[in-house]
Every structure is written in C-alpha cells, then in structure tokens.
Amino acid sequence: MRPRFEPRPGGLAHAFVGGQMLDLADSGGHCLVVNGTAILLEPSHPGLAGEKAGQELVCYWLDRCDDFMDRQRKNLIEREPSPRELAEHIDSLKFMIRVTLSLQALVADPDSPARRFAREMSGKLLQLQASLELFLNPMTDAEADTVLAAAFPNGSGT
C-alpha cells in the first residue's frame, strides 16, 4: 500500500501509512523506508514543484530498484533460471544500471535538491552492478569449488 501525503500549515508534513499517521514535522523532505517501500516525505516548503518532482522521481526509482532486487532473488537466485530467463534478466539489469547512472548524475549535481539522496542512489547502483557481476561471472562451479576447497580445507561444501 502506497502512503499518501498531507501538507500541513507552515510547511510541515505528515503521511498515512497503513491507516496510521506518521508525523513528519520538520522532516525537510526526505525518503524513509517502511516495510521495504520508499516513502517520500513532503518537502517542508510547498511550492517548490521542481524539488518535489525530483524527489518523487528518485524515491520512485529507489522503490523500483528494490522491487527488481526482490524479483531477482526469487527468480534468479533462489532457483536456477533458464538460459533465456538469464539473458532477459541481464538485459534488464543493464537497463536498470543505465537509468540509475543517469539519476546518480542528477543527485550528484551540487545544485540539485535531490542531492540528499546521493548515498541511497549510490548504494542501489553498487547492488545492481554487483548483480551484473554475479550473473556475468565467468568462473564455473567446478573452478569455484576447486578454489574454495583449497582455501578452506575445513569445508567448502554446502
């Protein structure tokens, strides 16, 4: 369930999440995560439409990245994907990385009000890039087992 936001007099804000009101007074506009959902806190100065739009875009994308990682875990890691599924997922991953790189440039702009999301965007990019490395890893299972057996003589098997 997506939260809804209610501007309050004086530029303060609150949000309704699961039927409960969270008081976000003096939040200054930021994202928080409730049950894995990125939530945009209302900017403290209503009327800055550009600022709000930028923050909404970044929060939306962070949310999409988390959804993508959840699907990846379920469909590509917890079970063996087919070659076609793997190829499609790698294409999707590359797209996610391209878009995240573009948004990272936006949040890195020193004049961007979305600059406060630089850490979050950088974290998601790191995770997406690591995912691509995971699926493009050229080492075979047999090679990995040989390396790990030599490195961990006390046991490397499952």
Next chain:
Amino acid sequence: MDPELEALLKSYDAFMEARGGSNEGQLFALYQSRLDDVAAARRLGRETLDAAVRTKYPRWIRAGHHPSSLPPKA
C-alpha cells in the same frame, strides 16, 4: 562449512538483500573487508576468491542457507 567461508557468504548476502539504499554501501564495504582479510590469511588472490564466493553464492542460497543475522566481524 568453514566458518570463515560462511561469514563471507553471509556478508555478501546481507549486501545483496539490503533495501532502501541507506546501508548497501556500508554492507558492501564490510564484505570487501572480510574478503581482504581472508584472501590475505589464505594467501589467495582477492579477485579469485571474490569470483569463487560469488559463484558459490546462488548454490548456497538454493541449498537453504537463509541467514537470520550477519555475524559480527572478528
């Protein structure tokens, strides 16, 4: 399974399972730090060990290892 290898896999899993963007960087740094320590102690190439751990990771997950918490770094 060797406790150090299991700790490496759990560190990598904690990084991959982080959501929201706030902790991913810190968890990746923790994984890399563990990787450096183990590679040095076992006289292994860091990149080789990293590739082996990543290759092992999906099989480790499929084998039913779902860590409930990340062990503290020694």
